[in-house]
Amino acid sequence: MGEVSPHQSNHLPLLEFRDQQVVYDRLKESRFYEKVDEFFGVRDVQHYSEVHPRDGVSPAELSSSESVSLSHVYNNVLSGMVKEEGTVKPTSFLITFDQRVFNINDESRETKRCSTTNIIYEHVLLGESPVLYYFYLNPQYVIDISRELH
Structure with a gap:
């Protein structure tokens, strides 16, 4: 999921569990x-990968002068991208709980x-190609999955 970097978003909340994995x-x-697979399928996107929330960059960080390095964005969010037939591939996605x-x-x-x-x-x-999707996931959904395990 990309190299470990010193950047950690101030805008992407994380949920941590004892049995995280x-x-x-x-x-x-x-x-x-x-x-998620269905979402990309209807958009005819065959190559996509998940960005770990620890490596993610929020839209606010991308559109402001906050201190997120271009090398971090490239190495952790946009790595492996190529342009094929006018579209950028692969596409990345990031799951977040931030409703804003x-x-x-x-x-x-x-x-x-x-x-x-x-x-x-x-x-x-x-350009006109989506390179990063943010998907909203209700935190209660993840908590319910955790409770089912115990």
């Missing part, structure tokens, strides 16, 4: 990740929701 593995087997990324409860801006999967998302474009 077990919870993460169960989440990867959940319906949410099936929806998605304009949830902000009636002045539209919230993007996939009509096929119902996933709430936002994206970062390079």
Whole structure:
């Protein structure tokens, strides 16, 4: 998932559990990740990878002068990108719990929701090609998965 770097976003919240890897593995087997696959499928994106939240960069950090290095963004968010047939591949995605990324409860801006999967998302474009998607995941969903394990 990219090299370890000193950058840690001030805007991307993390959930930590004692059995972190077990919870993460169960989440990867959940319906949410099936929806992620479906989301990319309807967009005809075959090559995509997840950015670990510890390596992620928030939209606020990308659009401001906050101290996030370009090398961090390239190595952890945009690594492995190539342009094929006019589109950038592969695409990366990041799961976050931050509702502000998605304009949830902000009636002045539209919230993007996939009509096929119902996933709430936002994206970062390079030219006209999405290179990074942010997917909203309700933290309660992850907590429920953790509780099912014990």
